[in-house]
Amino acid sequence: MRHRSLLCLLVAAAVTVSGCTVERHWGGSASTGAGGDGNAAAKIGLVTKTNTNPYFVELRNAASAAAQAQGADFVALAGQFDGDNDGQVRAIENLMQQGATTILITPNSSTGVLDAIDRARKAGIMVIALDTATDPASAVDATFATDNLAAGRQQGQYVKAALGGAAPKLIMIDGTAGSTVDTFRHNGFLEGIGLKDGDPAIVGREPANGDQSTAQQKMENLLQRSSDVDAVYTMNEPTARGAFAALQARGLHVVMGSIDGGCQGVENVRDGEYAATVMQFPRKMAQEGVHAAVEYAKTGKKPSGFIDTGSVVITDQPMPGVPSHDTRWGLQNCWGTK
Structure with missing residues (x-):
């Protein structure tokens, strides 16, 4: 909190910052704008969705x-x-004023x-999306992220296999409407399980914005309408924990999957709270983004397009036809606090 307050005070005269966290202040004497002079030091700004979600904490720490x-x-x-778009816009403007050569952002x-991204790029700043793609993808120079459509598909394939031929009676706990992560994971899951939006097999669907408490409340509300459910999709592991709490309170046992691969999530799978999670690799996203930023400052070379940083199913109940690793492997490769 002390570091966060310090930066807010430092920049208050120039721009209002909506929620901020600091890992390191600028230093050196590199010039602003396009790299390529061979001597410039990279000035890297990272803008995440929040500074409290463990996933973004891991991304920030790895980038730092x-x-x-x-x-x-x-x-x-x-x-x-x-969902705080205005806060992210102000953060981009702040980094432009401070002389960033590259901005990494999870929009x-x-x-x-x-x-705001367009203004930054026109000023000669390279912008790379991490974790979450922009729409259109060409709005940034490159994207380092999980293929969220593939991750959702993996979750859906696993849940379908784990149902063992039973007809799905599905509840979907989505993320933040309008986010490409939410859209791709949702669509991928439906593709994997073999359903389409509007299918009567989907007995309930609610957004929870990636929040555990909201997910629990939304699941409780859905179960009041119908508790005849055997499968649950969750957009991330906090929503899975919230959904599990609501299901447990009613004594319901379902096949539930999730996506993230945080150490707590892997432990949840090991402890039987949900059947599987799809691990992604935020450290790799951050490291590759920083490497690209340093290369840009030195040579002016930019990456381009979508770079998939991978995903893998983690479960102790493997299913035929669904490649996976167990939770022991997961705990050796997870992100966050072990």
Whole structure:
């Protein structure tokens, strides 16, 4: 909190920042704008959705460590909550004023920060999306992220296999409407389980914005309408924990999957709270983003397109036809606190 308050005070005269967190202040004397002079130090700004979600904490910490290891300057900012587009816009403007050479961002909305990103790129700043793609993808120079459509498909394939031929009676706990992550994971899951939106097999669907308490409340509300359910999709592991609490209170046992691969989520799978999670690799996203930023400052070279950083099913109940690793492997490769 002390570091966060310090940066807010430092920049208050220039711009209002909506929720911020700091890992390192700028240093050195590198020039602003396009790289390529051979001597410039990378000034890297990271803008995440929030500074409290463990996933984004891991992304921030990994980026900070990679920047330090490569001699780059680093500042991390964040929105106050999942969906705080205005906060992210102000963060981008703040980083532009501070002389960032590259901005790494996990956009709250695929379209909510496009104007600010466009201004940054026109100023010669490379912008890379991490974790969450923009729409259109060409709004940024490159994207380092999980293939969320594939991750959702993996979850859906696993749940379908685990049902053992039983007809799905599905509840879907989605993320934040308008986010490409939410859309791709949702659509991928339906593809994997073999359903389409509007199918009567989907007995309930609610967004929870990635929040555990909201997910529990939404699941409780859905179960009041109908408790005849045998499968649950969750957009991420906090929503899975919330959904599990609501199901447990009613004594219901279902096949539930999730996506994230945090250490707590792997432990949840090991302990039987849900059957499987799809692990993604935020450290790799952050490290590759920082490496690209350093290369840009040195040579002006930019990455382009979508770079998939991978995903894998984690479960102790493997299913035929669904490649997976067990929770022992998961705990050796998870992100967050073990």
